[in-house]
Amino acid sequence: MIGNDDANFSTAEIGIIVHATEDKDRVLEQLNCTLGVPPDSFTTRFAEGHWKNKILLLTAILGKSEANSLYMKVKSILGDKDGALLSNFYDEKGNLYIRLDKQRVCRRKATLSEGDSVRIKFKPILTHGPRKSTLNKRRTWC
Numbered sequence: 137m138i139g140n141d142d143a144n145f146s147t148a149e150i151g152i153i154v155h156a157t158e159d160k161d162r163v164l165e166q167l168n169c170t171l172g173v174p175p176d177s178f179t180t181r182f183a184e185g186h187w188k189n190k191i192l193l194l195t196a197i198l199g200k201s202e203a204n205s206l207y208m209k210v211k212s213i214l215g216d217k218d219g220a221l222l223s224n225f226y227d228e229k230g231n232l233y234i235r236l237d238k239q240r241v242c243r244r245k246a247t248l249s250e251g252d253s254v255r256i257k258f259k260p261i262l263t264h265g266p267r268k269s270t271l272n273k274r275r276t277w278c
Contacts, residue, residue, distance in 0.1 A: 148203035
């Protein structure tokens with residue numbers, strides 16, 4: 137599926153890993169400033185790293201209006217180069233998966249990244265029409 141400029145998503149799921157050397161409150165504050173996602177939207181789970189270091193797993197699920205606002209915000213702060221690449225990150229179901237560089241987000245900027253990132257999954261609003269087999273049966277009845 138190729139994306140377009142119109143935001144039409146049902147939800148957005150945000151995932152962030154906060155390492156022991158990072159300040160959770162500062163990461164959430166900067167995420168709010170950069171992307172407009174309030175800190176109280178996130179739930180926290182705890183994990184342990186290979187060397188027994190503390191790791192926080194932050195997740196947020198945004199509803200339709202917040203998801204569409206987030207998408208428009210991300211598109212507006214990405215540079216032209218990264219913004220043009222967004223259409224490459226849709227799967228066959230229309231989900232958009234992007235990763236933003238966490239360090240750049242904390243500096244109120246955004247670039248696509250594969251490393252330490254803010255992961256966002258946008259789920260589309262799906263409209264279900266009649267299946268082809270149903271259409272074929274209806275055609276034979278008429």
